[in-house]
Amino acid sequence: MKRFDFVQPASLSQALGAWKPGAVWLGGGTSLVDLMKTGAATPDRVIDITRLPGLRGIEVLADGATRIGALVSNADLARDDGFASRFPMVAEALLSGAS
Ligand SMILES: Cc1cc2nc3c(=O)[nH]c(=O)nc-3n(C[C@H](O)[C@H](O)[C@H](O)COP(=O)(O)OP(=O)(O)OC[C@H]3O[C@@H](n4cnc5c(N)ncnc54)[C@H](O)[C@@H]3O)c2cc1C
Structure with a gap:
């Protein structure tokens, strides 16, 4: 190596x-x-970068967009109530894609 x-x-x-x-x-x-x-x-x-603080947030912005931290996992994003209710198809796709 x-x-x-x-x-x-x-x-x-x-x-x-x-x-x-x-x-x-x-x-x-x-x-x-x-x-x-x-x-x-x-x-x-x-x-x-896995130990860096402050990169696991999921935040709804004033303009309606969502800011997803660089260390948010697919599963945590899909199971976030605020995200899943706003973007149900994305949440479902995230959970469907993971093995
Ligand atoms: C056995 C196996 C099964 C898999 N199954 C699935 C599956 O079912 N569904 C699926 O979607 N994927 C699957 N993958 C692919 C893999 O899980 C995805 O590519 C996943 O996104 C990797 O995430 P990671 O955090 O482990 O990235 P890493 O392996 O750590 O990095 C992958 C790349 O992204 C870059 N990177 C990592 N973090 C960041 C960041 N925060 N900002 C910028 N660049 C970054 C790295 O430098 C590298 O180039 C599988 C992979 C393997 C080996």
Whole structure:
């Protein structure tokens, strides 16, 4: 396996500061780790964003749009009452897609 830096920033600003060309964000790792194992993805740096605070919110904005945090899981979004009542087809699709 190609060597890479593994970075675990404690804040959003640290995460953004850690990014450079050749770096990737690590979410759940479901896809990324498999791609790295097969050599399909060969990042120089992996930035683990899963511990960052403030990225799990689901917020309805004044104009009716919804802002979804980068760390909100499909299941949490689909089961959010406010989201599911406003976007029932999306909520259903999220739950149907997951294995
Ligand atoms: C066995 C298996 C079964 C699967 N089944 C399903 C399924 O049923 N339905 C389905 O929809 N998908 C499925 N997938 C695909 C996978 O779950 C999705 O691609 C999922 O979105 C990966 O999320 P993750 O958080 O694990 O992303 P990761 O694997 O961590 O990252 C995937 C990519 O997204 C980037 N990334 C991650 N987080 C962010 C972020 N916050 N901002 C910007 N970029 C980011 C990474 O850099 C990487 O390029 C499956 C994958 C596997 C291996």
